[in-house]
Amino acid sequence: MFSSQEERILQRLAGLDPDLMAYIRDFAYDTVYERPGLDLKTKELIACALLASLGSPGELKTHLRGAMQAGATEQELRETLLFCVPYLGFPRVVAAFSQLADLQARQAAKQAQQPE
Known part of the structure; x- marks a missing residue:
């Protein structure tokens, strides 16, 4: 898993x-x-929405990473988080986007350090 x-x-x-x-x-x-019933990508996207609702940044970042590893695109992650706005409000979603941005920055830094 x-x-x-x-x-x-x-x-x-x-x-x-x-x-x-x-x-x-x-x-x-x-x-x-x-x-059975849902693929791993869908489960991870749901987990991201739920963790955003709980305001659990560490666990959210883990599941954002998990969603990407399960095949979710950046656009799917963004749409999942944006879909949360009417249910959770802007502050929770802004915080979730901050976790996504931090994760993406860390991944970009890792890629920049890898020799070509």
Whole structure:
């Protein structure tokens, strides 16, 4: 489920609490995310909208990255966040766009550091 981020995510969660990590891994990812009916990209886009609604910037950034890794385009991410405006209001969506911009800046910096 986590692809290349799995080890980092599980280590972070285990550092908070090993039982919490196990609950999240076993229920959220191994049970909920593995259900059929929606593809991973759609699940990640929904997760982004929900995390924007909760005002959870760290988790939002993780799922923005996850959505991109699952094939979501920048336009799909932007449209998902814009769709939240009438339901969440501008402050939450502005904060979500800030997380997207930060993620994109970090990715651009990584690409600039890679030798061609």
